Amino acid sequence: KITKDLKVSGVVNNLLNIYPDVIENKGDVVTDLGGRFLYPWEVNQFGFNGTTFQLNVNYTF
Numbered sequence: 001k002i003t004k005d006l007k008v009s010g011v012v013n014n015l016l017n018i019y020p021d022v023i024e025n026k027g028d029v030v031t032d033l034g035g036r037f038l039y040p041w042e043v044n045q046f047g048f049n050g051t052t053f054q055l056n057v058n059y060t061f
Contacts, residue, residue: 011054019050
């Protein structure tokens with residue numbers, strides 16, 4: 001809190017800009033479904049959007 005009525009907070013996702021491993025299809029179009037998927041569609045612990053920032057500012061009147 002900056003003041004009683006003003007609150008500022010922020011969020012950073014994927015701070016180190018880590019991406020999943022690219023699918024190695026080795027010429028097989030079924031593996032990446034015809035080039036539609038660059039990254040695996042299974043669950044990953046990080047996204048494929050890179051680093052994202054969010055800033056929240058709340059003021060109470």
